[in-house]
Amino acid sequence: MDRSAQPNDELRDLYRELILDHARSPRHFGKLADSSHEAEGINPLCGDKLKLYFRVGDGDIIEDAKFEGSGCAISVASASLLTDTVIGLTTSQAMDYFTAVNNLLTGDGSGTAADRPHVNLSKLRALQGVREFPSRVKCATLAWHGMNSAMRNQKIPVSTE
């Protein structure tokens, strides 16, 4: 007898099809041999562990980005969406996305950066389900803080716990 409840809207909102798809089949997964910027993101209590690689070329353009590691659906999907988003952007544009995603998940939720019209969150908005789950915000932001650390050439692993 199946007495299990249908997942309610908040749970469906957290685990949207797009999130589950990126968690199951993460894009740009693996090591980037010729990376110019790297960072590690570790949430030791969770056990989430991501390594991010970026190759920044002429004109400060992110030519390629990859990640590897393990974590929950939210942290892996977020890293996958990040790499999907930033390839082709300048590092400064990528950092604008970092600001906008932080705003989306922990700020007023608008995800906008008024003075940065190039920022278009589109599918990144799938991450905003975590706003209803405060204990999971750290999972969604881990990869983004990793990118921030990589772009600043900080050598120590970042954590969002």
Add this chain to the structure above:
Amino acid sequence: MNQKSNNVISSTQAADVIDCRADFPALDQKINDHPLVYLDSAASSQQPASVIDAVRAYQRHDHANVHRGVHTLSHRATEAFEGARDKVQAFINASSRNEIIFTRGTTESINLVSQSFCRPFLKPGKKIVITHLEHHSNIVPWQLLCEQTGAELLVAPIDDKGQVQSDELIALLDESVQLLAIAHVSNALGSVLPVKKLIDAAHSMDIPVLVDGAQAVPHLPVDVLDLDCDFYAFSGHKMFGPTGIGVLYAKEALLENMPPYQGGGDMILEVRFDGTTFNELPYKFEAGTPNISGAVGLGAAVDYLTTIGMARVAEHEHKTLLYMASRLADVEDIRLIGTADEKASVQSFMLGDIHPHDLGTILDHQGIAIRTGHHCAMPVMDFYGVPGTARASLAVYNTTDDIDRLIDSLQTARKIFG
């Protein structure tokens, strides 16, 4: 001050079904619109009203510093604090109240033994033996000690079911081993170790034994005289008491010869600049003003468990655990982690490829509290090749209804990730 439990433990003696959920105020609430099912007692248990009331009564009426004043409140506080020591002594069947040291918890108890009992005698060539399933609190203090002294830490293996094989552990023991430090019950796997057999084996080689009993005392009758362990460490907050209070039981003859762990007030007889004499047991090991209200709460928790009876607690939990393990085993795509023949309280598992944290969030959304992660036992996670597990852990207040809710919720998780 008698704070003996005055709330009713309603039990049906005939079938011996313990139904004490109503004794625990925190269990009577909704989480995310669902009645709370609390399956995280291995991390920290809820407190019965009798414990909450005892702490509150002490704080409202009886608080002062202990072992000091001639005034009435100091006398009452001392009586309450020392009364709790007597209760703990009786509860674990220690020979003397001098053998009950109040600490902050299991972790401090183990660190005390490490620094005060082992460190003065450890040197290169000496060894400490632990097992692969220990909690970090029974690993890291020994790693620190070995770094400090040049001694070596040996780890006895576990098998695929999460059991320590006695003969493999005993094979590690010889005259160079200064201490065997083992869990009574594994916090991540629930395995009950054959501690009595291991203690006998170690003693036949004159090796003293420390038992980490944090996960055993709330679930099984513990008799330190019968075990003949040299040290037994446990925490108040896993046995319905407050946080910040725990116990180190140690044989009196060993404590007599150990130097103090920390210096300060309460642990001295006389202080002069040309030398200090230390207080008698157990106060030699209790520097500074202790956690008096915590001890009062622990005493009330001991009363609570004693009133039910630890044999009944163990039987009730054993039945519930068997029910949980069998229902979980029927869930599609589940992998049970920790399937020892002798178990208590705990079942770890993985559900398909769902990460334990996602599972924890989905369950919490349906009012079910479980622990997810490495459970402070990373070597166990490495052994099973998982980043962490979902862990449901029982206490005497859990029933088969709670397990049914857990199983239903796991089915919901499968739908989401399906």
